[in-house]
Amino acid sequence: MSIIKAEALRYKYPMQDELALDHLSFSIDKGEFIGIIGENGAGKSTLCQALNGLVPHFHKGAYGGTVTVAGKTVHETSVGELSTIVGMVFENPVVQITGAKLTVYEEIAFGLENLGLPRSTIIERVDEAIELLNLAEVRDKSPFALSGGQMQRVAIAGMIAMRPEIMIFDEPTSQLDPQGATEVFEAIETLSRNGVTVLVVSHQMERLARHADRIMLMHGGRLVAFDTPERLFAMDFSGISVRRPVYTEIVRTVQKAGGISAETVPVTLEGAAEWLVKHRG
Amino acid sequence: MSLYVDRPSVIHRLDPLTKLCYIAAAVTVPFICPVKSVALLVAAVTYILLAAGRVVTKVLPLLGFVAPVLLSIFIIQGMFMPDNHALVFRIGPLYFYKEGLSYAALLSLRVIGILGAFSLLVLTTKPSDLIQALMEKGLPPEIGYVLNAVLQIIPQMANALQRITDAQRARGLETDGRLLDRIKAFFPLIGPVVMNAFVETKDRAMALEVRAFNSKTKRTFLHVRKKHPADVALRIMCLAAIILAVVWRLVG
Ligand SMILES: Nc1ncnc2c1ncn2[C@@H]1O[C@H](COP(=O)(O)OP(=O)(O)OP(=O)(O)O)[C@@H](O)[C@H]1O
């Protein structure tokens, strides 16, 4: 059953000539883990904002087509109402710190206070988010006194504590060290297994390939491909620089040398190793 | 950024709104009853409360700051008030009169009392508690947010300014030295600070939106403000004091 559906979605920022989103049509099922990839300026962040209503309610401009999330038509529903259905973490963690709270704990609770939830529920959910994102040791620190990576995790915690059924992460690990990135992807995986529909924008192909059910490849505002990692990374894209997972690159190099063409490629370390063992000699 | 002094005291535990009521009474009563004894009484009560809050010493610098002003009021009113008749003393060619000095005393007591009353609130109340108390009484959340954010941002801005100053200085910009040089050096600093703030405002607004900041439901306040049993009684006393003063004025 599809929880997100876009039909001929078009969008142009005010005073811009080019479409930032160019006739996008796709549908996403409840509980899917979706990766979004593409070069800088491809329209990934704009697409994310078209799913939670910031496009077209916050960013004005020319808008066409329809997007429905959980049965609601985005351009007819306020951002406030959508915020309980679609959660979003932005690229820049600094601007997501509200600036009005004294501690990380209060910062994470901000959205829940706004929703008017009972105090006991808030405490329960904030504690859970702190645990999931490993923030226990900074819990009483000022949000301003955090490192970029810690801020990013606080922003994620503040969103997931609101428990929307769809969660969008726009480059959630850009400021994290490898260990932190692994932890965040695992936290997202946990949410996904609990039935949350997840969309993650990232340039970390190995991680996306490992976790995502399907990946969207965007270019110039268009959706170039939307398929499973194994099929998507097997495609040839002329004129688009897509970095494939290194494991895939190894296999493709071997394939090219052997004149093999395949519909699917392995995208993980284990998958590539298995493929190489099978095709030995 | 706050002047709050963390001390274990009854005054600290009082509701911020009670302290606001006290300010209302302490400011209006001495004006409704313009006699020295009332102003003295109010000031005395205020400083007893400050002592109970263990913050009296924190008011002293403030009093030191206004002392020269008060002194000049004594000199000017004492010598030149038009109603002056009864000579009290003279220093060489300077004649001081009773009426003027008495009026200056009244003014000074009021000023000292008002300063004390505001200090009582500021020194013994966490700003965030005061803002929350006001929000619970209907202050719009947008204003509450801005007040909280400003209190948090000021030290951040100061930090940012310091960092940028250091960066500019590393590039050879003059930021020490004579006042004029420093003023001239200050302008190139404003650019980055203002630009930063400006670019981030829009993103921040989006980030607030997706966290239901514009939600119309009644907010929860995570932080529980403890109610002190004395609060209601004290507020009634403040109100009673104002009413008494008005009655005194009308009758007397
Ligand atoms: N607020 C805005 N106003 C005008 N144009 C914008 C705005 N934000 C993005 N754009 C333009 O829309 C296009 C898509 O931008 P978008 O931010 O969605 O790209 P992206 O895929 O997220 O890139 P990145 O990988 O750099 O984050 C770009 O051409 C960009 O210049």
Ligand SMILES: [Mg+2]
């Ligand atoms: Mg982006």
